[in-house]
Amino acid sequence: MLRMFTIVLHLVCVILCLQLQQGVSGHQCLEHPPNLNATSGAGTVIEVGGLKAYVTGPSNSELAIILASDIYGFEAPNLRKIADKVASNAGFNVVVPDFFYGDPYNPNNTQRNMTDWLRDHGTDKGFEDAKRVIAALKKKGVSGIGAAGFCWGGKVVAELSKGYYTEAAVLLHPSRVTLDDIKGTASLTQFTVEKTLTFKNIDILKVFCNRQSDLRQKELIKTPIAILAAQFDNGTAPELMKQFKEILSTNKIDNFVKIFPGVSHGWTVRYKDDNVTAVKSANEAHQDMLDWFITTYVQKT
Ligand SMILES: *[C@@H]1O[C@H](CO)[C@@H](O)[C@H](O)[C@H]1NC(C)=O
């Protein structure tokens, strides 16, 4: 009887978790898909840590920046332009890995929706791959690494920050970064205690969900971090960003949180070139990102 109950609860949970994940990576992540171009940009595509990556800027630089893409991947021309800009302005070696192994989200593929695509391309896997890229960069002599993540990539960069894999982080309209990522959650043992205490309570669902979705969430953001968010963003709401800032400041984590007025989720990379307002706001965000890397970590390394 009890067993049945647990199994049913588990099922409910899996469904709830899936829906939650979908919620945070909802429609806004799909807006304005780019026209991918495998040859765009001033850099080249090489292999780094077993992944294909677009690299630009001086390859002998001791300072590297990793850009973690949104769901549209590393062939997005705007993303490569941003990489070129970061490289030429500060002499960073910029690396944009192909976290999706040639399989970015394709909005035209009606056979495979976002949920299905995310199952194949979870941010957990992205995190593991990013660690391999970092190891390869360190092996070739890079001493300091910053990482910036857009949308999907924001979560990957948050994970890197938790583990001190990078010296500085920038999240641009991140998806799926939660309060728990910023403040850390109870340890596993505490989960277990909570579980027994509230066994027949509805709260148990939450506990199960946490266990299911991300055990690493007990870690919290540790490196200096800038968060650039849009006024209109259902996944990364301005109110939530203000909470992030409070907690980061309480934890004495060097931070910069800015809400850009009049723009929506995805604006820093999926702007249209012919929209002057959009381009201006995106450029301002790129400059903030660059400034953050220069002041927080170049000067300290
Ligand atoms: C975002 O949320 C608002 C209401 O809060 C809703 O009107 C809007 O349709 C949502 N947009 C997307 C793209 O989900």
Ligand SMILES: *[C@@H]1O[C@H](CO)[C@@H](O)[C@H](O)[C@H]1NC(C)=O
């Ligand atoms: C892709 O980028 C290359 C290099 O910038 C450019 O020559 C080419 O026209 C682009 N292709 C498309 C379809 O935009």
Ligand SMILES: *[C@@H]1O[C@H](CO)[C@@H](O)[C@H](O)[C@H]1NC(C)=O
């Ligand atoms: C999706 O379809 C549109 C319209 O036909 C096309 O312009 C675009 O290149 C397609 N995108 C992909 C990723 O195939």
Ligand SMILES: *[C@@H]1O[C@H](CO)[C@@H](O)[C@H](O)[C@H]1NC(C)=O
């Ligand atoms: C996505 O596709 C799967 C099957 O491939 C389906 O079970 C699920 O309901 C779909 N989700 C949405 C939101 O369409």
Ligand SMILES: *[C@@H]1O[C@H](CO)[C@@H](O)[C@H](O)[C@H]1NC(C)=O
């Ligand atoms: C230009 O971008 C701004 C800011 O993202 C947006 O509010 C506006 O609707 C866009 N204009 C057009 C014509 O798409």
